[in-house]
Amino acid sequence: MKLMDxxxxxxKIVSTLEAISFLILLGIAVPLKHFWQMPEMVSVVGMIHGILFIAYIIMAYIMKEKLNWSWGTLAIVMICSVLPFGPFYAERKYL
Structure with missing residues (x-):
């Protein structure tokens, strides 16, 4: 039981960090790049977000196995990873 907890x-931590990094990327880094010609933040935040996104997808599959999610639930959780605020929803609904 300890391992599952x-x-x-x-x-939950990865999900929250992935969601925050996505919001920072969309809300801060991309506008800086396009309106103020400062692409550096997109490179940094984009890399961090990419790593967190991959971790989220891998961990979602692990949660499917541990929590006996259906394939449909896994699909919803994975779709949430590409929507702003989606991981927050998935975390509240399925964990």
């Missing part, structure tokens, strides 16, 4: 907590 740790896995769920870790997924």
């Amino acid at each position: 740790t896995s769920v907590k870790t997924f």
Whole structure:
């Protein structure tokens, strides 16, 4: 039971960080690049977000196995990863 609790907590952390990095990318880094010709932040935040996105997808599959999610639930959780605020919804609804 301890392992499952740790896995769920870790997924919640990754989910939150992935969502925040996506919002920073869309809300701060991209406008800086396009309106103020400052592309550096997109490179940095984009890399961080990419790593967190991959971690989110891998951990979502691990959660499917541990929590006995259906393939439909896994699909919804994965779709949430590409929507602004989506990971927050998935975290509240399925964990």
